[in-house]
Amino acid sequence: MNDENALLKQALLLDGSPDMIRKFYEGWSHSYDTDLVQDIGYIGPEIVADALCKKVSGNATILDAGCGTGLVGVELLKRKPGLIVDGVDxxxxxxxxxxxxxxxxxxxxxxxxxxxxxxxxxxYDGTVSAGVFTNGHVGPSGLDGLIRVTKPGAPIVLTVRDSAWEADGFKDRIEQLESEHRTRTTSVTQSPYHTNEGIYCQLVVLEVI
Known part of the structure; x- marks a missing residue:
């Protein structure tokens, strides 16, 4: 296991402020793909694309929430080239x-x-988000927006970094959403996330009610 990437360490210390996050990623945008995919072995886009594509038709309209540099969009279209994908960041x-x-x-x-x-x-026929629900970024309340824009019966697939899963309240919020009959939890699975650093995430698959 390698030491964690220095820029990634800085990212986890952000306080959720939109201005701070925007400024930080403005400076990281040009080397982001290389740093994440090659250096730390980031596979979040692959695992969410695999999970979502099992749940949607080949011409579904998908939202990539927190699309970043577009890594998830690329993986989605590799698997189902007919998908229509919108991104927000x-x-x-x-x-x-x-x-x-x-x-x-x-x-x-x-x-x-x-x-x-x-x-x-x-x-949307499905919503996907990788690398967004993590320390210092988007908290559990961000799930409400994903639910609002996703059709009833459609899937939401997201990663939550292990260090944020319980500590930042994601586990409790997902259980609460199910108890309120807003979502049905299809699966929550621990998955490799940064393969070169030994970092894991929870791969969460929800169905909107």
Missing amino acids: LTPAMLAQSREKGVYRKLSEADLNSQLTELAHDF
Whole structure:
């Protein structure tokens, strides 16, 4: 197991402030893919794409929430080229990197902590999010926006870094959402996340009720 990437360590110390997060990722956007995929062995995009594609049709309309540089969009279309994928992210510089990949129908700036009020209610056939629900970024309340924009009966697939799963209240919130009959928990599975660093996540698959 290698020492954790220095920039990733800084990212985990962010306080959830949109301005701080935007500034940080503005500076990281150009080397982000190399740092994550090659250096730390980040496989979040692959595991969420695998899980979501088992749950949706080949021409479904999908939201990539917190799309970053577009790694998830690429993995989705590798598996199902007919998918229509929209992406939202907080940082314009990261959206610019996504745009260069040419896999999204539409890209827009949005804060996942603001309930995604810019997007239509009950619109998407599936929603996916990798690397967003983690320390110092989007907290459990961000799940409410994903539920709002996803159709009843449709899946939401996301990663939650292990260090945030219980400590930041994700486990409790997902249990609460099920008890309130807002979502049904299909599965919660521990998965490798940063394969070169021995970091794990919880791969969460929900169904909107």
